[in-house]
Amino acid sequence: MKKLINDPSRVVDESVEGFGLAHADLVAVHTDPIFVSRAGGAKPGKVGLVSGGGSGHEPLHAGFVGLGMLDAAVPGAVFTSPTPDAIAPATTAADGGAGVLHIVKNYTGDVLNFETAAELADAEGIEVKAVVVNDDVAVEDSLYTAGRRGVAGTVPVEKIAGAAAERGDDLATVAAVAEKVIKNVRTMGVALTACTVPHAGKPSFDLTESEIEIGIGIHGEPGRHRIPMAPADEITEMLTTPVLDDLGLGSGEQVLLLVNGMGGTPASELYIVYRAARKLIEARGAAVSRSLVGNYVTSLEMQGCSVTVLRLDDELTALWDAPVHTPALRW
Amino acid sequence: MKKLINDPSRVVDESVEGFGLAHADLVAVHTDPIFVSRAGGAKPGKVGLVSGGGSGHEPLHAGFVGLGMLDAAVPGAVFTSPTPDAIAPATTAADGGAGVLHIVKNYTGDVLNFETAAELADAEGIEVKAVVVNDDVAVEDSLYTAGRRGVAGTVPVEKIAGAAAERGDDLATVAAVAEKVIKNVRTMGVALTACTVPHAGKPSFDLTESEIEIGIGIHGEPGRHRIPMAPADEITEMLTTPVLDDLGLGSGEQVLLLVNGMGGTPASELYIVYRAARKLIEARGAAVSRSLVGNYVTSLEMQGCSVTVLRLDDELTALWDAPVHTPALRW
Amino acid sequence: MALDVAWALAWVRRTAEVVAEHKVELSELDREIGDGDHGENMNRGFVAVVGKLDALEAPPAQVADVLKLVATTLMSTVGGAAGPLYGTAYLRAAKVTGLESLDASAAVAMLEAALEGIVARGKATTGEKTMVDAWTPATTAAQEVAGNGSSPADVLAAAAAAAEDGAEATIPLVATKGRASYLGERSAGHKDPGATSTAYILRAAADTAAGV
Amino acid sequence: MALDVAWALAWVRRTAEVVAEHKVELSELDREIGDGDHGENMNRGFVAVVGKLDALEAPPAQVADVLKLVATTLMSTVGGAAGPLYGTAYLRAAKVTGLESLDASAAVAMLEAALEGIVARGKATTGEKTMVDAWTPATTAAQEVAGNGSSPADVLAAAAAAAEDGAEATIPLVATKGRASYLGERSAGHKDPGATSTAYILRAAADTAAGV
Numbered sequence A, B: 001m002k003k004l005i006n007d008p009s010r011v012v013d014e015s016v017e018g019f020g021l022a023h024a025d026l027v028a029v030h031t032d033p034i035f036v037s038r039a040g041g042a043k044p045g046k047v048g049l050v051s052g053g054g055s056g057h058e059p060l061h062a063g064f065v066g067l068g069m070l071d072a073a074v075p076g077a078v079f080t081s082p083t084p085d086a087i088a089p090a091t092t093a094a095d096g097g098a099g100v101l102h103i104v105k106n107y108t109g110d111v112l113n114f115e116t117a118a119e120l121a122d123a124e125g126i127e128v129k130a131v132v133v134n135d136d137v138a139v140e141d142s143l144y145t146a147g148r149r150g151v152a153g154t155v156p157v158e159k160i161a162g163a164a165a166e167r168g169d170d171l172a173t174v175a176a177v178a179e180k181v182i183k184n185v186r187t188m189g190v191a192l193t194a195c196t197v198p199h200a201g202k203p204s205f206d207l208t209e210s211e212i213e214i215g216i217g218i219h220g221e222p223g224r225h226r227i228p229m230a231p232a233d234e235i236t237e238m239l240t241t242p243v244l245d246d247l248g249l250g251s252g253e254q255v256l257l258l259v260n261g262m263g264g265t266p267a268s269e270l271y272i273v274y275r276a277a278r279k280l281i282e283a284r285g286a287a288v289s290r291s292l293v294g295n296y297v298t299s300l301e302m303q304g305c306s307v308t309v310l311r312l313d314d315e316l317t318a319l320w321d322a323p324v325h326t327p328a329l330r331w
Numbered sequence C, D: 001m002a003l004d005v006a007w008a009l010a011w012v013r014r015t016a017e018v019v020a021e022h023k024v025e026l027s028e029l030d031r032e033i034g035d036g037d038h039g040e041n042m043n044r045g046f047v048a049v050v051g052k053l054d055a056l057e058a059p060p061a062q063v064a065d066v067l068k069l070v071a072t073t074l075m076s077t078v079g080g081a082a083g084p085l086y087g088t089a090y091l092r093a094a095k096v097t098g099l100e101s102l103d104a105s106a107a108v109a110m111l112e113a114a115l116e117g118i119v120a121r122g123k124a125t126t127g128e129k130t131m132v133d134a135w136t137p138a139t140t141a142a143q144e145v146a147g148n149g150s151s152p153a154d155v156l157a158a159a160a161a162a163a164e165d166g167a168e169a170t171i172p173l174v175a176t177k178g179r180a181s182y183l184g185e186r187s188a189g190h191k192d193p194g195a196t197s198t199a200y201i202l203r204a205a206a207d208t209a210a211g212v
Ligand SMILES: Nc1ncnc2c1ncn2[C@@H]1O[C@H](COP(=O)(O)OP(=O)(O)O)[C@@H](O)[C@H]1O
Pocket: A079, A080, A081, A107, A108, A109, A110, C030, C034, C035, C036, C037, C038, C041, C042, C079, C080, C081, C082, C083, C085, C118, C121, C122, C123, C124, C129, C130, C131, C132, C177, C178, C179, C192, C193, C194, C195
């Protein structure tokens, strides 16, 4: 394992410290417990948005703290959900008196820790609602799983709910907007290589030079099946078709297409995937009206990507287009 | 070699096609010969800025085409300078009647091909000036080398010269601003792994699990020396000290600190390096007043980073802060 | 020894040792069907617990105080699924331990409360390849042994043995809760990390009770 | 055969074959002290040259036409340092080749012009570990042989042999021009890729002239 780190147990602390120094105009970093909030503090009367989860997915979530998106983010240990004692003060910091929305990715650990934190915040008199992002179509959403995982679809949820909060929607409305995004967003991912968690010191799974994992999550967990390496267009087809089928995307619809890098894949390859995914969407008679290509929800240095499609309507498009000013997303 | 590509010989074409589709609001992609220009065409009366070089460094250069930065970019084959027959029409496309500045990274191939293209443009009546970026302190700038390489320092050169052009400076002034940045910017890089050029199919050099290359360029070429793996703070020191020494950075000065990822390094690690580099700068009594952390000048999927320091004055700071709206840099 | 506050302290410290010893094994199990952090998570938690115990000015007066300290520390340091689950388990257990030392039926009640807490939070039943598959047989075995008039130490010994068997028995199961459920059929053939850590925790309880 | 347009075409096509054959070797040499693309660059260029030749409606009339076509095609398809350098070499060579076929002194003039073009563009002298270290001895050897009244084919044979020796002789050199110069002392011990491709190009010239 070769990493630009000093000490596996200090990775999150030092990295978040550096992040805070580099973006001091936008964010404030709190330590012990560690969380990140907007530089200016909570905006009175605005619904606060808090998200968080294991570290190792940067820029998610701290990179999305700022105007038009999150009010606070809580990074856990690498790939480990944060604890309630960190989520609770982040919730307090995000509260501008209009209540706080927790945006939680669907993992047992995240759900349980955010639940406990919400109870703590409630005891402090802060109204908290939670939405659970579960966009990963690689996982069957059935009685026989913990439900679908939350992966790259989290970015449009945070962006669009953030815009709703910024324009002054109340807590119930912001939560409803978030739910609407969740209902209309699907993702599937592929890994060409595993990643190495610093304290583990070895790859999260073993792949040969000629194998890839289809249906990978974002925690270095193995995917649903392993196949021989294939050309980018074929791989993109394997990711995009289940996404479009599950969405039931039809002719005449408009979508946001997000091709998300897992951390170790060059931008040039992401654009090759984008090109292929876009053709598949257009072949269904739908149109890609908004696009995002880059590393947004990563798995450390994993090579691979995910394809996310969000069905847009006028409201979601306008909220997507609304100004955002965060370290990792800005327009 | 596992890459999200279809055919090694089509990587640049397909990737640039995808890039053009994803950013159609900002750029226009031309094929045969391949180059990228601003969506709206050249702005009359504005000095045009053209850069280019081998592909594999994305987002450099095409990602920096847009308001406040480049007017056109010319991607060559992977790690191979583009040819004059592509640079010349890009120059024509960038010309708004006020002449064109070529921003060239200092490699024999780039210099020679841009030189020839400038002759072709001159024959068409377009005034062309060229500046050569040579910020890599890993290479001795002496009679015994082809001079220093141009690496991540290219980003502030393009940004700041672009702002000068946008505010209406004439060609000589824009070139002088670019030269001022070049004179005040230095970089040094490290590789933890090599990268694999698609058509080569194997890594550009061999590194064991416990070695790193210090003084690496951005073309998968070996660095100046190989050392055992070390903690991030020590590696950062090995990169930053030569940069600061060469700049002669003194107490009371202000700098831009750019920690650039080589493509395969997680953002969290870049922030750990940023934190360490910043401390070294502050230890000299200088201040980091502007920061940029991320993948800007990459070497495909290489793991590693570079540290770039630009000495700022009021003029350079204002030009850095001026609006920019490109696929990869926006504020 | 009697299941008093001294035992509770010994149990917790022994647990910390055992978790540290098996940190790599637990993470390795989790790497196969989860995300590879269970050993690290549990160890981070129990290192913190020991740190807090060491820093106490006055020793805790009752078993319940020890278990509450464990609960809140695990909750705020472990993270992941295991943090809230074990946190809740210790918190519920703390509530049913009496004032002085536990008799056999109090020991059973403690295990029952822990199991109920885990189920209340995690909503898993047996056969879903989780720590519930260790806690459930452990609690059942404890109830049976206590019914026979055994000592509190015997109750814990029976629970530990049953938890170990329960953990082993997770190997062929297909996970339907937690992170391993994402793997579907591919989760079969691997031992559940949370059930394994449960077995270690209960073995530490039994061993310290037996004076081992 | 006489160094006429038929020879020029044969030379160019043979060069394309040889470059394709040695593509991996040339890139491998470049991987050691450069960026590993020299074989790919040269092959891309000569594949394009052959494509253009095949697409011509009327065959070129003169040696100069062939060399000009090679020059412009390499210039617009090779990229890197080698593209402009070889492009200029062929362009300058084209300018000095006469109307019909080359005699020995015309062959020498062609080589001299190519070398001058490369030096004019790249500003390298001998001993800097570049293609100049193949072209210079090649030109010198050609001049010597031509002075002895040898045939044009003998001139090219002498040039090819000297270029091969010159390429070999780059091995111990420390590069001070081109990408290999960034390596400093570490560039010693490796053969220069551009000097190697020069030797292949001149060997193709000699072989086709000798009718091999
Ligand atoms: N719903 C649940 N109910 C009971 N136990 C669960 C549940 N979900 C997960 N677990 C337990 O948690 C263990 C994983 O813990 P850990 O690896 O620390 O957390 P995470 O899965 O968040 O990484 C699993 O092995 C399993 O025993």
